[in-house]
Amino acid sequence: MEQLTVNASRVYDIFIGHGVRDLLSEKLSALFGKVKVCLVCDSNVAPLHAKEALSALEANGFSVENYIFPAGEQSKSPDTLFSLLEFLAEKQFSRKDVLVALGGGVTGDLTGLASALFMRGMHLVQMPTSLLAMVDSSVGGKTAVNLKAGKNLAGVFCQPELVLCDLDYLSTLPQKDFADGMAEVIKYGVIADSALFDLVKDGDVQKNLEEIVTACVRIKRDVVAQDEFDTGERAKLNFGHTLAHAIEKKSGFAVSHGAAVAMGMVAVCAIADANGLSDALTLPAVKAAVEANGLSVTSPFSLPTLYEASIGDKKRSGNTLTLVLPNEIGRCYLKTVSLDAWKELLATWT
Ligand SMILES: NC(=O)c1ccc[n+]([C@@H]2O[C@H](COP(=O)([O-])OP(=O)(O)OC[C@H]3O[C@@H](n4cnc5c(N)ncnc54)[C@H](O)[C@@H]3O)[C@@H](O)[C@H]2O)c1
Known part of the structure; x- marks a missing residue:
């Protein structure tokens, strides 16, 4: 314990x-x-x-x-x-x-x-x-x-x-709901812990569950202790979530939160990749980990069509939106962009 x-x-x-x-x-x-x-x-x-x-x-x-x-x-x-x-x-x-x-x-x-x-x-x-x-x-x-x-x-x-x-x-817990949780586990690995990412990237997680859950909770605990009220560092926990919330909302919540987080993480990595905002190995690694854990990498909606739903997100402030982008597996950064720039970034998706 x-x-x-x-x-x-x-x-x-x-x-x-x-x-x-x-x-x-x-x-x-x-x-x-x-x-x-x-x-x-x-x-x-x-x-x-x-x-x-x-x-x-x-x-x-x-x-x-x-x-x-x-x-x-x-x-x-x-x-x-x-x-x-x-x-x-x-x-x-x-x-x-x-x-x-x-x-x-x-x-x-x-x-x-x-x-x-x-x-x-x-x-x-x-x-x-x-x-x-x-x-x-x-x-x-x-x-x-x-x-x-x-x-x-x-x-x-x-x-x-x-x-x-x-x-x-x-x-x-049904397998599908377990996979949903793995989306958040992969999130922690991408934003803060490459060793955790390595532990889960092949989808073989049952034997290490206590270690995996503890590693995630430790990251969350540390971020919350630093920024309880979400005014800075805590935003990093929202990696993939701006698009995830847009996908959930646009699907009328038919797409579950975890499934949407998986799609949102892959989508934001693809945007970062296409615009030289992350290292070239991140997108394929995140995609492979998402698939290995039984989650879909493909949003049912094209990214440009998610613009309206995405700007209703709490991460928007006035005319800007704060994105969480991976530098590489295990490290991420916050980037605040104008809504116009966000629209353009979404349009770079293919
Ligand atoms: N407060 C936060 O910081 C925070 C962070 C991430 C997600 N969320 C929210 O969490 C929600 C998603 O959580 P979730 O995926 O657990 O959704 P959920 O609570 O709907 O649970 C998913 C499904 O699993 C079932 N279930 C749960 N435990 C079970 C068990 N042991 N055995 C059998 N069935 C079980 C539930 O009945 C449900 O059908 C979203 O609303 C999301 O916005 C909140």
């Missing part, structure tokens, strides 16, 4: 390993005492994993409720958020109680935002069950729901107080 500590506006521990779910009751007692727990899950995760968690909590003297919402990105919405808040009010939760997000990134983002909003803030624990949530969304405190205009447009920064990352949950 690995233990990492995040030093942000809240200081909290992340436990990574097989069986760390068994720590839940003990850690909740130590952090909050015998509070009331609302376990939030989607409709796929609930039948697989909720009962075990609820029984363990009840056996340890916690009073529990379970809020279940329909699985999928469409649920990361103001409607589901307010339905969860109404549930908490109806069940008479208070500020000293705790929300536990047991699920993927959708569950984590939604629950995190609800924890910040309900009575102006209640306790939050993240228990990620998808690879993507383990390596990315459960750590760092970005919470949000989507608006009609785009992804993650209504949210707050709200760090959890504990993250329990039990790798055993991955045994029930």
Whole structure:
């Protein structure tokens, strides 16, 4: 088992390993005492994993409720958020109680935002069950729901107080969703860690999962400690994401986040390559790693047609957009371009 500590506006521990779910009751007692727990899950995760968690909590003297919402990105919405808040009010939760997000990134983002909003803030624990949530969304405190205009447009920064990352949950994760998580893993390798990239580039990852997840979380932890509120360095974690969010939005969320990140990373590497903005080996290496991990390298939309959707992204500021470009595998830089220059860069795609 690995233990990492995040030093942000809240200081909290992340436990990574097989069986760390068994720590839940003990850690909740130590952090909050015998509070009331609302376990939030989607409709796929609930039948697989909720009962075990609820029984363990009840056996340890916690009073529990379970809020279940329909699985999928469409649920990361103001409607589901307010339905969860109404549930908490109806069940008479208070500020000293705790929300536990047991699920993927959708569950984590939604629950995190609800924890910040309900009575102006209640306790939050993240228990990620998808690879993507383990390596990315459960750590760092970005919470949000989507608006009609785009992804993650209504949210707050709200760090959890504990993250329990039990790798055993991955045994029930469908292969396609596992591949989605690998897109974010490849991202960390490209932007910050060539050794991690080498470890995952052939797609043979099962035997090194604890090492891989820990390496990703360590990078995220360090970036968050340096730039919690995303005013500089943290933007590097958005490598591939401007185009990914545009692809997700234009597809009506039929393309999943991880799949879109894979396409977005390849596309931005292709743009960098075509314009002499990265080293010549990066594009083929990223493409090969994406394919080896069961992800598509091809956006269903031509890049010039993604311009409108891409400028609705949060990375836009006035008439400029900040791009994350790889120098080489393991190193990246930020480049702010005008919207006109961005349009021209998209047009260089073939
Ligand atoms: N907050 C952040 O910093 C951050 C970072 C990256 C991504 N995100 C967000 O995360 C979301 C994507 O996360 P995701 O890919 O986990 O999506 P998700 O939560 O929809 O999970 C993907 C699918 O896997 C299922 N699932 C999850 N765990 C399972 C398990 N153990 N067994 C069986 N099925 C399981 C879910 O039910 C769902 O069908 C997006 O909304 C994205 O914007 C947030």
